[in-house]
Amino acid sequence: MSGTKVKNFLLNLYPELTRFQRFNQITATVIPTLTPRLKKIMRWGLPIVTVLFVILLGTAIGSWLLGLFFPEKITPTPIEFIAPTVTPGYQSPFLPLKRSIEEFNPALPDPLPPVFDDQISLEPLKER
């Protein structure tokens, strides 16, 4: 019934369609083959698929538009890296120098001067 309505609608729009044999057979071949089960699936399936299609299409268009306004992401080329050639058990001859630097005492005065009595006298000393 609804198939006929669609067919009439299309014929109204495009009368040239009558020239196609296949189109004339639509009501007879396609519509009657829809079982109630298939009809139920299509009734719900078509809107869902349409909605999903619209969402995906929208996202794709949105991403494309976004690309127009924002610069493309630049991924840096990987830094060349050479694997260290570690020799097991190797002790650098410069380690003692590092130890000496670590042991360096920056405190001042060093050596600490001795404390002596510089005013040894049996008489009072003049103020300088």
Add this chain to the structure above:
Amino acid sequence: MKKLFLVIFAAIFIFSASVALAQTTTYLSDYNFQLDQYRQNYAEYTNFKKDYDDRPTLNNEQKAILSAKQTIISRELAWANFYLVLSESISKPGVTYPVINEATTDLTGIANYHFGQAGKAGNIATRADLTSFTQEELTVLASHRLPVTQSQVANKLAQLIKFQIDAKIAYDSLVPKLEAVKNEVVVKNGLDQVQTYSAQINGQIEALAKKTTDFNLDESNQNQFYATASEALRGIRSLQNRLVAVIIDLDTNYVRH
């Protein structure tokens, strides 16, 4: 004949090394000995002076003067050896630098002055001699404060400059070994860091040396100067630590051994 030359050469080397070592040890042991002598003499002098202050008899005066003379002699010898120990410590790294050369010259002069004073103290015979000696000594000691303060910093700078020389030798020996990988980013960065740290360290050493040379006791407080200099030394040490860490990293991880 060749063997004979080698034996003679080795003997001369060992003799020179032992003489140098013995000299350093002598200054320090002489200083410790004279310090002990001074402490004993000073304790005696305190007692004799108290006796004299309580009962000013001629006998007590003579005892106090004699004791004061012994104390002064040991004190002067202790001072002289202390300055020689400090001078030796500055010369030990074998660094030539204006503030360091100046410090060793000043310290040798000061040590000689104290040796001379120890000799002069032997002539103290009267109460007036003692007073005059001490009065003159106080004036001279005041003039020693500046070069001694500068020498303390020079002593530390000598050690840091020696570290810097050793680091340079290490770097120079490392560069040819890194020839094959010198254009690799990590190695290049490491070598650049060594250059940067070296320049910073040299700049800070120069700045501290200049500050030490320009130091004026009349305007600045000695303790404050020591605190500032100590802070600068700490900064230089920290940079040298980083510098040598980079050199060791390059040597350990990027040189084929």
